[in-house]
Amino acid sequence: MHFLGFIKTQNLIMAIPTSRTKEKGKxxxxxxxxxxxxxxxxxxxxxxxxxxxxxAKINENSLFGCIACAHCMAICPTGAIRVHGRELSANDLIHLPKKAEMTGYEAFLAMLLRRRSIREFKNKEVDQHLIDQILAAAVTAPMGLPPSDVNVLIFKGFEKNAAFAKDYSEYLKGIRYMTSPLFLGLMRPFWGKENDEMFKGFINPLFKAYVDEMKNGHNYINYDAPLAMYFYGTPYSDPADPIIAATYAMLAGETLGLGTCMLGAIHPFIQNGSKARTFRKKYGIRYKSREGLFVIFGHPAVKYHKAVKRTFASVDYVN
Ligand SMILES: Cc1cc2nc3c(=O)[nH]c(=O)nc-3n(C[C@H](O)[C@H](O)[C@H](O)COP(=O)(O)O)c2cc1C
Structure with a gap:
């Protein structure tokens, strides 16, 4: 009780806000x-x-106010607890799959080792039921603060993705000044050596590939994929949220036999400035956000015979 007395003094007027709700869970x-x-x-x-x-009793003066994570409702063995608010209700408790239905570590690792980023696709559309399955898996991703502030924009079909790639290539032409020596020279004191190196070594050739190669009929933007999903946040969300959801989607695609590839070079260029705003509006992108990621999916047209060993930059244990 002594501890709860302390918490009472932390009584906050407002619940933790997300783009979808600013109320507390009940x-x-x-x-x-x-x-x-x-x-x-x-x-x-x-x-x-x-x-x-x-x-069990409710403490009305809790730390943040209930965020409706629903852990209490999910763990209650007798069904005595109901959570509602923040876009959740008691009906959102769903069947818990049996432990035996889970994939084990070996199967999981085999899937991860077999996955390669795929950029070559068969001339076959991705069926709606696969899209639904990808979304059903991706939405289980952990979220910074419920309800999820991740938005998903789906580009379904070869035609839509080809049109988007062309459009994005044209859009990049309009902001190509960002790759000029004058612009880079001006920006270097503000964004530092690493960004300068990144622009010279990566972004400049990337613009070249995206803009000039498109003219030559090579689509390096989304590789003529039949399906793309853009995961992006809101001004409220943790930047990691859309990235985690995109990763779940990518792995779900893999389990469904699809080839996938993340595309990191669209989101950052459609955030700032009036051209970016117009571009976002055209595609119904609801927010500018700190992080976002495209993932492309399709039936793979290539088959790898070996996995590739990867390493982390560092793995340290704290002494
Ligand atoms: C955040 C992120 C962004 C990426 N962006 C692109 C991209 O724009 N175009 C591309 O071809 N691959 C992109 N990739 C895929 C990487 O290039 C790929 O992971 C790398 O080639 C290693 O291959 P693997 O995924 O088969 O291990 C991206 C990957 C990540 C994680």
Missing amino acids: ITIDENMCEGCGNCIKVCKDFTIYLEGKK
Whole structure:
């Protein structure tokens, strides 16, 4: 109780905001069903629940206010807890797959080792049911703060993706000044040596490939893929959120037999300036955001015979 007394002083007026809601979640506990196991209290890191007389009770003056993560509802063995608000309701509790239905480490690692970024696709569209399966897997990705602030824009079909690549190539022409020696010279004091090196060594040739090669009929932007998904955040979201969701989508695509490749060179160039705003508007991109990632999918037209060993930049243990 002493500790809870401290928390009471932290009473915040506003709930943690996301683009979708600024309200707190609401928890209700049926005391007749509560057996006082205390598991809900263990998993709630907001100190929203406490135990009194062997019954779980709500602390109205918790740390942040309930974010409706629903861990309390999911862990309750008797179904005594209901969470609603923040776009969640008690109906959002879904069947928990059995442990035996899970993939084990060996199968998971085999899938990861077999995955290669694929940029060559068969002339075959990706069926809607595969798109639905990818989305169903990607939406399970952990999110910084529920409800997820990740937006997904889907480019379905060869035609739409080819048109987008052409359009993006034209758009890049309009901001090609960014690769000029004058612009880079002016920017270097502001964005530093690493960015300067990155522009000279990577972004300049990238513009060349994206703009000049498109004229030669080579699409290096999305490689004539039949499906692309753009995962992007909002001004509220943690920049990692869309990247994690995109990674889940990529791995889901792999399990469905699709080839996938992340495309990192679209999002950063459609964030700043009026041209970027117009471009975003044209495609119905709802927000500018710190991070975002395209993932392309398609039926692979190539087959690899070996996996490739990868290394981290460093792996250290803290002494
Ligand atoms: C954040 C991110 C952005 C990427 N952007 C591109 C891209 O724009 N174009 C591309 O061809 N590949 C892109 N890739 C794919 C990498 O080039 C690829 O992972 C690398 O070639 C290693 O191959 P692997 O994925 O088969 O291990 C990106 C990968 C990541 C993680």
